[in-house]
Amino acid sequence: MNARLQKLIDNAKAAWNAEQASGRVRIRVTLDTSSIARGAEETLARLHEAADSRKIDADVGITGSWGFCWMEPCVTVRSAAGTHAVLYGNVTPDRVDELIAAIAAGRDLPELALGVIEGNATPEIPLLEDHPFMKGQVRRLMANLGRIDPENIDHYLAHGGYEGFGKALEMEPEAIIKEVLDSGLGGRGGGGFPTGRKWDFLRNATASPRYLVCNADEGDPGAWVNRILLEGDPHLVIEGMLIAALASHADEGYIYIRYEYPLAFDRMQKAVAQAYERGLLGKDILGTGKNFDLIVFLGAGSYVCGEETGLINSIDSYRGMPRIKPPFPAQAGLWNKPTNVNNVESYANAPLILRHGARWWSSVSDVKEKGTKMFTFSGHVKQAGCIEIPFGPKVRTLLEQYAGGLSGDLPLKGFQPGGPLSGVLPASDIDLPLTLDPYRERGMFLGSGGVVFFDQSACIVDLCLFFLGFCEDESCGRCTTCHGGTQRAVEILRRIQAGGGRDADLENFERLIGTLVWSNCLHGQFAMTSIKTSLKTFRDEYEEHIVDKVCRAGVCKGLMPGRWARRAAAPVAAAAD
Amino acid sequence: MAAEPGLQELRELVAEFQPGRGHVLPALHKVQRTYGWVPRPAIEVIARQLNTTPALIYGAVTFYSDFRLHPPAKYEVAWCCGPACRLRGGEAIREALQEELGIGLDEQTPDHRFGLHVGQCNGTCHEAPQIWVNGRVRGNLTPESAREIIRSLRDGE
Numbered sequence: 001m002n003a004r005l006q007k008l009i010d011n012a013k014a015a016w017n018a019e020q021a022s023g024r025v026r027i028r029v030t031l032d033t034s035s036i037a038r039g040a041e042e043t044l045a046r047l048h049e050a051a052d053s054r055k056i057d058a059d060v061g062i063t064g065s066w067g068f069c070w071m072e073p074c075v076t077v078r079s080a081a082g083t084h085a086v087l088y089g090n091v092t093p094d095r096v097d098e099l100i101a102a103i104a105a106g107r108d109l110p111e112l113a114l115g116v117i118e119g120n121a122t123p124e125i126p127l128l129e130d131h132p133f134m135k136g137q138v139r140r141l142m143a144n145l146g147r148i149d150p151e152n153i154d155h156y157l158a159h160g161g162y163e164g165f166g167k168a169l170e171m172e173p174e175a176i177i178k179e180v181l182d183s184g185l186g187g188r189g190g191g192g193f194p195t196g197r198k199w200d201f202l203r204n205a206t207a208s209p210r211y212l213v214c215n216a217d218e219g220d221p222g223a224w225v226n227r228i229l230l231e232g233d234p235h236l237v238i239e240g241m242l243i244a245a246l247a248s249h250a251d252e253g254y255i256y257i258r259y260e261y262p263l264a265f266d267r268m269q270k271a272v273a274q275a276y277e278r279g280l281l282g283k284d285i286l287g288t289g290k291n292f293d294l295i296v297f298l299g300a301g302s303y304v305c306g307e308e309t310g311l312i313n314s315i316d317s318y319r320g321m322p323r324i325k326p327p328f329p330a331q332a333g334l335w336n337k338p339t340n341v342n343n344v345e346s347y348a349n350a351p352l353i354l355r356h357g358a359r360w361w362s363s364v365s366d367v368k369e370k371g372t373k374m375f376t377f378s379g380h381v382k383q384a385g386c387i388e389i390p391f392g393p394k395v396r397t398l399l400e401q402y403a404g405g406l407s408g409d410l411p412l413k414g415f416q417p418g419g420p421l422s423g424v425l426p427a428s429d430i431d432l433p434l435t436l437d438p439y440r441e442r443g444m445f446l447g448s449g450g451v452v453f454f455d456q457s458a459c460i461v462d463l464c465l466f467f468l469g470f471c472e473d474e475s476c477g478r479c480t481t482c483h484g485g486t487q488r489a490v491e492i493l494r495r496i497q498a499g500g501g502r503d504a505d506l507e508n509f510e511r512l513i514g515t516l517v518w519s520n521c522l523h524g525q526f527a528m529t530s531i532k533t534s535l536k537t538f539r540d541e542y543e544e545h546i547v548d549k550v551c552r553a554g555v556c557k558g559l560m561p562g563r564w565a566r567r568a569a570a571p572v573a574a575a576a577d
Numbered sequence: 578m579a580a581e582p583g584l585q586e587l588r589e590l591v592a593e594f595q596p597g598r599g600h601v602l603p604a605l606h607k608v609q610r611t612y613g614w615v616p617r618p619a620i621e622v623i624a625r626q627l628n629t630t631p632a633l634i635y636g637a638v639t640f641y642s643d644f645r646l647h648p649p650a651k652y653e654v655a656w657c658c659g660p661a662c663r664l665r666g667g668e669a670i671r672e673a674l675q676e677e678l679g680i681g682l683d684e685q686t687p688d689h690r691f692g693l694h695v696g697q698c699n700g701t702c703h704e705a706p707q708i709w710v711n712g713r714v715r716g717n718l719t720p721e722s723a724r725e726i727i728r729s730l731r732d733g734e
Contacts, residue, residue, distance in 0.1 A: 033699055033700065033701060034700065034701050034703065036714070037701040037703075037704050037707075037714035037716060038703075038704070038716075069701075069702075069703045070703040072703075218700075219697070221658075221659035221660050221661075221697065221698035222659060222660045222661055222698060222700075222702060223700065224698075224699070224700020224701075224702075227699075227700050228700075254599075259641075259643045260696075260697050260698070260699045261699065262712075295599075297599070297602070297603075298602065298603070298606055299602070299641075300602055300605070300606070300641030300642075300643045300644060301641045301642035301643035301644075301697065302640065302641050302642065303697075314602065315599045315602075316599050317601075318601050318629075318633045318634070318636055318637040318640070319636050319637055319640040320640065320641070321640075334599075335597070376700065376702075378660070378661035378702030378703070378705065379660065379661050379664050379665075379702075380664055380665070383703075384661065384702045384703035384705075385703070416660065420660075450700075452660045452661060452664070454664050457664075458664055463660075463663075466658075466660065466663050470658075476640075
């Protein structure tokens, strides 16, 4: 191990251990966009106040998300002796006084407890790992979340941080790439292309300088896995990019974060500044003679900038319009120089692979896709949150175990696996596994991890109007097939909703599906996926809208409400028919 | 209407940015952070600083949905258009807001106190349906509670 890195790690560990042995109660509040939306800033302020006024003798700090987004603000309390720690949920500002009183009295608060995270279970509070939401989860990317302060590089260094980079420093680029290839890591943005091969393309490029880009433009509505990582453990992404830079001889990197994630942008900027201070970025990194600069770049509100060449154009040119490929970014990307673009999760896995080895990393999953994947879930579910699991479980597990089932009384109608381009599937496909192939076989894709479930109160025409309206709005305007095609689709859907559906409409959809695939980028090519997939499984519902002028969910205002609308209005009577 | 800043002030504001370094968005962000919007003269000043044409800068400003070419309202209300919000009654929230404010999306009330625009999902779907008032999430709304938020802001002055 590089001596300077070893010293950084030793110092960080000593500081961490000293903090643990301080003999004070340690309180950590999850501070991320989700918890702030539920009042975490006030919860944190009240806890600080209680500590400052000596009501409690405690050290109060912040941490990242545990994934219990619907139960935010989450707070961990570790006893003064350091032998017992509990995670609490729903510590909203109006309940924080109860927690303060319990801490002052030196007891737990079972009403709000989610589980014991250190020490033994108590008669009233089971272990967190026995919580249904935690069972089956394998937290590797999320290992530090809830445990370290994302704004403190020493916390990261004290938990194995930059050890993978330390190993990579002693390896040849070919060996790093081999390790990543052996692990089987595939692109986490939805494509699944082997990350190691992408790095190898860049390594073999002839021109310089070379660039690395991290695609943190998580634009799929309903997906926030990248946000959880960026806000909760930013150094994991930085370390992953450093490893990729060693493997591919890259000179400069960009982390492109969407405008809607201001906290992720702030945290990443702080993390990069700290990495520079410690000599982990910049010129002559840790005295090795290697250089790598990293720039945190803020987007400005455009979905197609999530397409890799749109993102490249957004950084180096002006409008984020995807380019025509070839040339591919590995030949001509940023400023027409060799460039590699990976998703946040793809980079974040690299430190784990280097630290623990490819075999350890890939051993967790028994399907073709190796490693773990983060998922978020929302819609008509009881619990909207974030998990990390190995590839392979069924969508049903996601819904029933992690999302806590449906929030209403109506049965499941279907789900959208990942983003507005990914398509929609009916409830009968709920036993599909969370792997890439079944979705590819259906002409769609699993996507980047944001699953949305909907019950029978949703109307398929209205949902497709939402997806197509989004695609129309976010079309960059280059291809007539895409910007004109999505406009036509939206017009037809609106007309159907208003009661003006025509017999030829379904045929027109088929024609649009056949036309949009000729668009330049994935945005146009997949814009019709929701209609294409729903025409297969929800065709009768389209026909009801067009022929009978009935919307069974009662969503379309120009049509007569149908059976599900009646059942929602009078559940008991309808259940009796 | 807020006064437009002078050219000299704008030149100093963007003096750190250089041509060919990917500085268009950072320069526009700095201007919008400073004034709350991108005043017209800033487009020409940035173009000159980055050695390009005002048309290219204007093209960037209009391509991205988060740059404003007019001053923001006192309360900018973003209505989240994401799927979880839509499934949980987001359309009814939009209708209630439009009716209460008497404006459509991307419009401001005549007194510039309220503006309404579309917000893209930020992954706080556990609070759906929601709006953000000057960036702060107000969630789990009903049409009535959405109207109430507007009324209390209106009366709070």
